[in-house]
Structures are given as structure tokens and as C-alpha cells.
Amino acid sequence: MSKPEFVYTTYIETTPERLWHALTDGDFTENYWFGQRVASDWKVGSPYRFVRQGQPSVGGKVLISDPPKRLAYSWEPFADAGREQTSRVTFDLEPRGAAVKLTVTHDDLDERGKTLRDVSGGWPMVIASLKSLLETGHALPADLPTISKETSCA
Amino acid sequence: MPKPEFVYTTYIETTPERLWHALTDGNFTERYWFGARLRSDWKVGSSFEMVRSDGSVSDAGKVVECDPPKRLAYTFINLSDKYKNEFPALATFVLEPYGKLVKLTLTHEGFSEGSKFFNGISKGWPAILSSLKSILETGQPLEIPFEALKMEG
Numbered sequence: 001m002s003k004p005e006f007v008y009t010t011y012i013e014t015t016p017e018r019l020w021h022a023l024t025d026g027d028f029t030e031n032y033w034f035g036q037r038v039a040s041d042w043k044v045g046s047p048y049r050f051v052r053q054g055q056p057s058v059g060g061k062v063l064i065s066d067p068p069k070r071l072a073y074s075w076e077p078f079a080d081a082g083r084e085q086t087s088r089v090t091f092d093l094e095p096r097g098a099a100v101k102l103t104v105t106h107d108d109l110d111e112r113g114k115t116l117r118d119v120s121g122g123w124p125m126v127i128a129s130l131k132s133l134l135e136t137g138h139a140l141p142a143d144l145p146t147i148s149k150e151t152s153c154a
Numbered sequence: 155m156p157k158p159e160f161v162y163t164t165y166i167e168t169t170p171e172r173l174w175h176a177l178t179d180g181n182f183t184e185r186y187w188f189g190a191r192l193r194s195d196w197k198v199g200s201s202f203e204m205v206r207s208d209g210s211v212s213d214a215g216k217v218v219e220c221d222p223p224k225r226l227a228y229t230f231i232n233l234s235d236k237y238k239n240e241f242p243a244l245a246t247f248v249l250e251p252y253g254k255l256v257k258l259t260l261t262h263e264g265f266s267e268g269s270k271f272f273n274g275i276s277k278g279w280p281a282i283l284s285s286l287k288s289i290l291e292t293g294q295p296l297e298i299p300f301e302a303l304k305m306e307g
Contacts, residue, residue, distance in 0.1 A: 009280040010164075010280060010284045011280065011281055011284035011285070011296050011298055012284070013288060013292075013294075013296055013297075096298050096299070096302040097296075097297050097298050097299045097302055098296070098297040098298075099284075099296045099297065099298050101302075124162075124163040124164055124165065125165055128164050128165040128166070128287065129165070131284070131287065131288075132167060132287075132291055135288055135291065135292050136167075136291050136292055140165055140167060140255060141167075141253055141254045141255070
């Protein structure tokens with residue numbers, strides 16, 4: 001049995017360098033990731049974590065860091081510590097004409113766990129907001145009805 | 155084996171009415187859908203076609219559901235020889251207001267066993283729907299070269 005994975009692809013009018021920055025800079029993620037600031041030195045093996053309103057939500061280790069092409073980190077929601085196995089997120093950035101193809105792969109997921117449910121709902125929203133911010137200069141409005149449920153990463 | 159199914163969700167800063175227009179107006183689709191004009195009177199049971207810029211029809215099927223601005227469903231299959239043994243699969247668009255956004259969910263299902271068409275649409279939809287979001291939010295579609303999708307054939 002292969003474990004479930006979630007794959008989401010989008011195309012964004014930007015450069016791979018800007019997209020890399022948007023994925024790895026805390027000021028930037030706070031803007032489109034509905035308040036989640038990411039912090040890390042982005043070296044392979046280093047820790048990273050997302051913090052929202054002072055509360056750590058998800059973290060782990062940097063697994064791959066090959067700017068501006070490929071970034072991967074382990075995914076360990078703080079609220080689920082010990083209850084659910086660690087999963088993995090990989091971002092692939094590929095230039096396509098004037099756009100960049102971004103593929104997010106979230107794998108090693110627990111078959112019946114809530115992480116699969118959470119990320120299946122959360123990624124399309126986060127990536128849609130990221131695309132809007134890079135293309136229009138503003139993220140999607142954060143007053144979404146189920147925002148705390150779907151993007152808390154916890 | 156579960157049957158192949160393609161599901162894609164995105165969030166667009168627009169209204170359901172504008173999004174509906176963008177999904178059903180041939181002049182509009184031509185701008186973001188790799189040049190394809192959609193042609194239909196959008197009545198249930200009517201024909202549905204994708205028309206290339208030279209006037210030839212690339213894909214065809216039938217309208218199955220039309221409930222503006224909430225639900226749209228049609229079947230279609232690409233008419234090239236490589237898919238001649240496949241039957242049309244069903245694409246359903248659901249538009250839901252979501253705060254100041256519209257949540258758009260596309261489900262494409264009902265493919266023939268071992269469908270090659272499924273592989274093609276799985277590469278095509280993310281590019282088409284990304285370009286749709288861009289044109290509605292910025293006024294400009296994406297410039298993705300069709301070859302860049304690396305479709306087979």
C-alpha cells in the first residue's frame with residue numbers, strides 16, 4: 001500500500017528567485033499564509049518553524065534546499081506532537097515561459113490522520129493567496145470563514 | 155483499483171457571476187484557455203465544443219448541468235485519433251462564494267479504463283485554471299507556452 005499524498009500544481013507570473021523568497025521569508029509568508037511567519041536559516045538539517053500570533057504551529061527540519069529550484073522540509077504540527085507521524089512537504093519551482101510552475105507535494109501522510117484532511121483543504125488556499133500576492137501585490141483577504149480551521153496547521 | 159478522477163480547487167478574488175462568464179463566454183475563454191473558444195448555448199443536452207483559432211473543433215461533448223452562477227457540468231473528449239477508443243468524461247465546476255472570494259472546485263471523472271485523456275487533462279487543468287485566476291485578478295492571462303505542459307502527442 002502506498003501512503004496517501006497530496007499534490008497541487010499552479011503557475012505564477014513571477015521568477016523562480018522571487019517565488020523562492022516568498023516561500024522562505026517570514027515577512028512574506030506572514031502576508032499570504034494567513035499570519036504564519038516562517039523562520040529558518042534554510043540549511044539542510046537546520047530546524048524551521050511557523051509561528052502565528054506568537055504560537056508555534058508547525059515545524060521540523062530542512063531536508064532539501066536548492067534555491068531557486070527545490071525546497072523540502074519535514075512537517076510536524078505542534079498540536080499533534082507524538083500522535084501523528086511526521087510528513088514531508090516538497091516545493092518544486094520550474095520556469096515555464098513568463099511563469100513559474102510550482103508543484104507542492106505533501107507526502108508520507110498518515111492514512112487516516114487529520115493532517116491529510118487539513119493539508120488537502122489548506123494548500124489550495126495558501127497557494128492561491130501566494131499567487132495573488134506575487135501577481136497583484138496583495139494576498140487574498142484573510143477574513144475567510146473557515147480560516148482558522150483550515151490553515152492553522154495544528 | 156479506484157477510477158481516476160481529477161479534482162482541483164482554487165480561490166479567486168472575483169464574483170460568482172464574473173467567474174461564470176469567464177467559464178462560459180467563448181471570447182473570454184479564448185484569452186486564457188490556450189486559445190480555445192468554448193461554444194455552446196449552455197442548455198442541458200446541447201452540444202459543447204472547444205474551437206481552435208482556425209475554426210476547427212478540438213474537443214466535443216454535451217452540457218449536463220447548467221445552474222448559473224453555481225454549477226456547470228459538461229462531458230467532452232479530445233477528437234484526435236489517439237483518444238478514439240475513449241468516451242467523453244464529465245467535468246463539473248462548482249462555484250461557492252467564500253468571503254470576498256469565490257471557491258472554484260473542478261471535478262473531472264468518468265474516464266475510460268487506462269485513459270490517456272486523463273493524463274492530458276491532469277496537465278492541462280492546473281495551467282488553464284491558473285491562467286483563469288490571473289486574468290480575473292490582474293486583467294492579464296498567463297503566458298504559458300502550450301508545449302511547456304509537456305503533453306504527450
